[in-house]
Amino acid sequence: MNVDLTPFLPELILAGGILALIVLDLFLKRNRGIVTAIGGVLLLLIVVVVTLNARQNVGVYLFGAVVQDGMTVLFRVLFAAATILSIAMLTFSFPKESEPYILMLSSVLGMMLLAGANDIVSLFVALELVSIPSYVLAGYHRKDPKSAEAALKYVLFGALSSGLMIYGFSLLYGVSGTTNIPKMADMLASQGSFGMVTTAGLILVLAGIGYKVALVPMHFWCPDVYEGSPTPITAFFSVTPKAAGFAALFRLMPVFAAGMPVTGGLMTAVTLFTVVSAVTMTFGNLGAIWQKSLKRLLAYSSIAHAGYILMGFAAIAAFPAGETRDLAAMAVIFYLVTYLFMNLGAFFVVDYIERREGSDQIAVIKGWGKTHPLPALLLAVFLFSLTGLPPLAGFVGKFYLLAAVVKGKLFALAIIAVLNTVISLYYYIRIIKEMFLNDPDEATIPLSKPTPRLAIALGVATLIPTLLLGVAFNGIAVWISSLVK
Amino acid sequence: MNNLTTYLAISAALFLLGVLAMMTRKSAVSVLMGVELVLNAGGLNFVAFSRFGNGSLNGQAAALFIMIIAAAEAAVALAIFLNLYRLKASAEVDKADTLQW
Numbered sequence: 001m002n003v004d005l006t007p008f009l010p011e012l013i014l015a016g017g018i019l020a021l022i023v024l025d026l027f028l029k030r031n032r033g034i035v036t037a038i039g040g041v042l043l044l045l046i047v048v049v050v051t052l053n054a055r056q057n058v059g060v061y062l063f064g065a066v067v068q069d070g071m072t073v074l075f076r077v078l079f080a081a082a083t084i085l086s087i088a089m090l091t092f093s094f095p096k097e098s099e100p101y102i103l104m105l106s107s108v109l110g111m112m113l114l115a116g117a118n119d120i121v122s123l124f125v126a127l128e129l130v131s132i133p134s135y136v137l138a139g140y141h142r143k144d145p146k147s148a149e150a151a152l153k154y155v156l157f158g159a160l161s162s163g164l165m166i167y168g169f170s171l172l173y174g175v176s177g178t179t180n181i182p183k184m185a186d187m188l189a190s191q192g193s194f195g196m197v198t199t200a201g202l203i204l205v206l207a208g209i210g211y212k213v214a215l216v217p218m219h220f221w222c223p224d225v226y227e228g229s230p231t232p233i234t235a236f237f238s239v240t241p242k243a244a245g246f247a248a249l250f251r252l253m254p255v256f257a258a259g260m261p262v263t264g265g266l267m268t269a270v271t272l273f274t275v276v277s278a279v280t281m282t283f284g285n286l287g288a289i290w291q292k293s294l295k296r297l298l299a300y301s302s303i304a305h306a307g308y309i310l311m312g313f314a315a316i317a318a319f320p321a322g323e324t325r326d327l328a329a330m331a332v333i334f335y336l337v338t339y340l341f342m343n344l345g346a347f348f349v350v351d352y353i354e355r356r357e358g359s360d361q362i363a364v365i366k367g368w369g370k371t372h373p374l375p376a377l378l379l380a381v382f383l384f385s386l387t388g389l390p391p392l393a394g395f396v397g398k399f400y401l402l403a404a405v406v407k408g409k410l411f412a413l414a415i416i417a418v419l420n421t422v423i424s425l426y427y428y429i430r431i432i433k434e435m436f437l438n439d440p441d442e443a444t445i446p447l448s449k450p451t452p453r454l455a456i457a458l459g460v461a462t463l464i465p466t467l468l469l470g471v472a473f474n475g476i477a478v479w480i481s482s483l484v485k
Numbered sequence: 486m487n488n489l490t491t492y493l494a495i496s497a498a499l500f501l502l503g504v505l506a507m508m509t510r511k512s513a514v515s516v517l518m519g520v521e522l523v524l525n526a527g528g529l530n531f532v533a534f535s536r537f538g539n540g541s542l543n544g545q546a547a548a549l550f551i552m553i554i555a556a557a558e559a560a561v562a563l564a565i566f567l568n569l570y571r572l573k574a575s576a577e578v579d580k581a582d583t584l585q586w
Contacts, residue, residue, distance in 0.1 A: 121547045128554045135561050145572050151565045156516055156578070159558050160507055163523030166551055167500055170530030170544075174493075177539035179547060 007061045007068045007116070009054065010047045010076060014109050017043040018102060025098045036098035037091050040105050044080040044087075047112070051076045055483070060118060064180045067118035067251075070483030074333055075115035075247045079240055082340050083108050086236035088458055089348060092355065093232055100140055103133040104236060111244040120169045120179045123248055124162075127212065130244050131158050134237065138229045150228025157211060157221040165208020171201030172255065185254035189261075198259040199267055205252065206272065212245030213306045216280040223287070226299035231354055234295060235347030238302045243336050249313060250329070257320035270410070273314035278416045281307030285423040294350045294360045297427065301386060302343065304424060309335055311401055311417060315408030324407045329484040331400035334477055338385070338393035338469050345462030346382040349375050352456070362431060367440025376435045378459045383428040385466050388421050393469035400477070492533035499526035513566045513576045517559060524555045 005012065021039045028035055055073045060066070087101060094100050110129025117123035135158060139151025173179055175198050176187035188198065210218040226234045260269035284304030291297040312332035316325050350360055352375050357364040368376040385392035398421070405414045469476065499522050506519030528548040535544025570576045 121543070121550055124547075125550055125554065128558070132557055132561055135565060139565050139568060142568055143572070145569075148565070148569045148572050152513065152569050152578070155558075155562045155565050156507075156513065156520075159517065159520040159562060160523070162554070162558070163503065163520050163527065166524060166527035167530065170496075170527045170534065170547075173531060173544055173547070174534035174538055177534075177541060179543040 004061060007054070007057060007059070007066060010051050011109060011112050013050060014043060014047055014105065014112060017046075018105050018109065021098070021105070022102060025102075028098075031095070032098040033095045033101065034091060036101040037087050040087050040101050041084050043105070044084050044108070048077055048080045051080075064183075065119040065122045066116045068116055070485065071247075071250060071329075072116045074480060074483050075243065076112055078243055078333070078336060078340065079108055079111045079115070082240045082243065082344065083236070085340075085344050085458065085462065086232060086240070088454065089232040089235055089344075089351065092351070092454065093230055100137060100233070103137050103140075104233075107131075107133040107137070108240070111240065111247070114244050115247050117248070117251060118181055120173065120181060120184070123181070123251060124166060124169060127165075127208075127244070127248060128162060130241055131162065131212070134158075134241060137233045138225055138237070140233065141230055144228075146228040147230065148228075150225045153221045153228075154225045157218075161208045161211030161218060164204045168201040168204025168208065171197050172205070172259070175201065175259075181251055181255060185258040188255065189258040202256055202259050202269070203272070206256075206276070209245050209249050209252075210276070212248070213242045213309075214280075214303045215276055215306055215310065216283045216303070219280070219283070219303050222303055223296050223299040226302070227293060227295050231295065231347065231351040231360070234299075235344050235351070238298065238343055238347060239340050242302070242306060243340070246309060246313075246332065246336065250332075253313065253316050254320065257317055260317075262318065269317035270314055273310055273317050274410060274413050277307050277310035277314055278413060279307075280304070280310065281417065281420045282423075283307075285420050285427075288424070288427045291427075292361055292363070294353065294362055294365075294431070297362070297431075298343070298346060298350065301424065301428075304420065305339055305343070305386070307420075308398065308401060308417060309339075311405050311410075311413055314410055314413060315404045318408040318410060324404065326481060326485055327400075327407055328404035330477060330481045331397075331404040333480050333484065334400050334473075335397040337476070337480075338397040338466070341462045341465040341469070342382045342385040342392075342394055345459060345466060346379060346386065348459050348462060349379040349382065352459070362434055365431070365435050366438045367435070369436035371440050374456060375459065378456075378463055380432050380435065381463060381466060383431060385470070387425050387428045389425075391470045393466045393473075396470055396473045489533055489537040492529060492537070496526040496529040496533065499523070499529065511577045511579055513569070513578050514563075516578060517562050517566075521555055521559065524551055527551060 021036050025032055051073055058069050090100055107130050110126050114126035117126050135151055135155040138154045139147050141147035176184040178184050207218055214222040256269040262268055281304045284300050284307060288297050288300035309332055312328045315328035319325050353365055354360045385394035388394045388398040402414050503519045503522030507516050510516050528551040531544040531547045566576045573580055
């Protein structure tokens with residue numbers, strides 16, 4: 001039998017490249033980290049070019065286990081872009097070690113596979129390939145008890161959620177008799193409602209994905225892991241595995257729509273997604289209000305953002321095909337793109353603050369508007385964008401999501417989302433007030449640590465898309481819509 | 486004894502025991518054992534459905550993948566526990582309380 005491996009070209013290049021980087025590392029004496037970082041960035045750029053070149057080859061490959069379509073292309077480019085920025089960020093903390101880059105690239109290899117997974121087995125294996133290197137990354141500061149504890153919590157919750165997920169998959173396999181996702185959706189749709197078993201299976205699967213993207217009630221690990229992990233790695237965690245979880249959810253949406261149909265089931269997928277989304281965003285925003293640490297605050301804010309993104313899936317569940325589905329899919333991807341830039345940008349500034357002050361408490365940035373105007377201004381822009389104020393990217397992202405939700409006739413959810421935006425304004429503004437309206441303490445003399453210029457350069461590199469996507473959004477929105485159909 | 490219901494009952498029992506172990510045990514290693522029970526409950530389900538349900542071999546392949554992933558996960562988890570034990574002289578889950586709220 002002839003097996004065509006061309007759709008695997010991006011993954012093959014990445015896998016081969018990772019092995020080559022490991023071998024290369026053996027011969028390096030100095031700058032191991034920097035060389036590996038540059039190699040990793042080049043590798044990802046090649047993957048992006050190959051992916052974009054192959055965007056016309058739509059089809060299902062390898063006995064139905066892998067699918068290549070517009071969504072695959074979009075997610076692969078998204079993962080690569082987020083990882084390139086994270087790798088650049090990582091070079092400050094780990095200039096002499098190559099291992100974090102290799103682990104990060106392995107995790108990205110899993111995401112690339114996940115973007116094209118069309119079978120529950122390949123989806124599960126890809127999701128584990130994303131997770132297992134992340135556990136090691138979370139505990140990378142071996143001597144730091146906080147980092148070790150973050151890794152412990154990450155790995156235990158991760159193992160629990162993959163256990164729940166595989167049990168859910170086994171129930172779905174039992175009901176439908178196939179592991180292929182589109183066939184499974186067809187079987188479930190033709191059999192009608194199977195009631196309890198299908199519903200339980202789907203809820204368990206959502207729990208597994210909910211862990212990856214930090215949905216309530218699978219979010220407990222999130223603030224602790226974000227606080228304990230090294231900051232550049234937290235920046236990576238806050239964007240890329242989350243996007244990977246949503247990529248998996250996209251693939252599974254037909255199964256959710258067929259197994260928990262709008263009429264006749266025990267519980268409809270629309271209800272499930274609406275409730276989880278509303279609870280997640282409210283919980284994330286309320287939790288963020290009390291935080292004193294910037295990293296913890298951003299962790300709760302990222303939980304809230306997962307809730308916002310899930311709104312798009314509620315709209316897809318309400319209308320699994322047609323215009324509303326296309327709009328919602330576009331809105332979700334557009335939001336992920338804007339979230340990538342604004343959230344990574346915010347973490348870059350937090351990393352700069354931590355490097356400069358040795359702490360990530362909100363109190364240390366008192367009066368930064370006067371003492372460090374550029375980072376303070378950058379952070380303010382990213383936080384305004386995360387709130388969703390015009391004319392920044394976050395506003396457009398939220399606007400598209402709300403448009404999709406209203407089109408899906410989920411008006412209550414839209415109202416809850418708007419109210420949540422108001423809550424989030426409160427805690428984002430609190431940071432901005434601390435920086436611009438409060439005077440710096442006389443007692444704290446600025447430490448004369450060298451300014452990492454690449455950090456500011458990276459801040460600017462994330463700033464430009466955050467500003468541009470807020471005004472010139474139409475082109476990219478049209479491009480995304482053309483690929484999600 | 487060899488019908489689908491028996492196997493499903495055993496795997497449901499394994500699943501519940503695993504979840505119970507995860508919720509009640511203090512030692513991180515015992516929690517990991519609970520996780521293995523849950524993963525293998527899923528694996529047993531796959532094999533049982535494949536043998537007695539519809540006869541497709543995909544379920545058997547899935548069970549193999551689950552075993553391999555469980556082993557990989559256990560290896561990483563044990564390394565993390567060992568590191569925590571070196572720092573805190575304890576691998577109990579409730580001693581890991583530096584990060585809260």
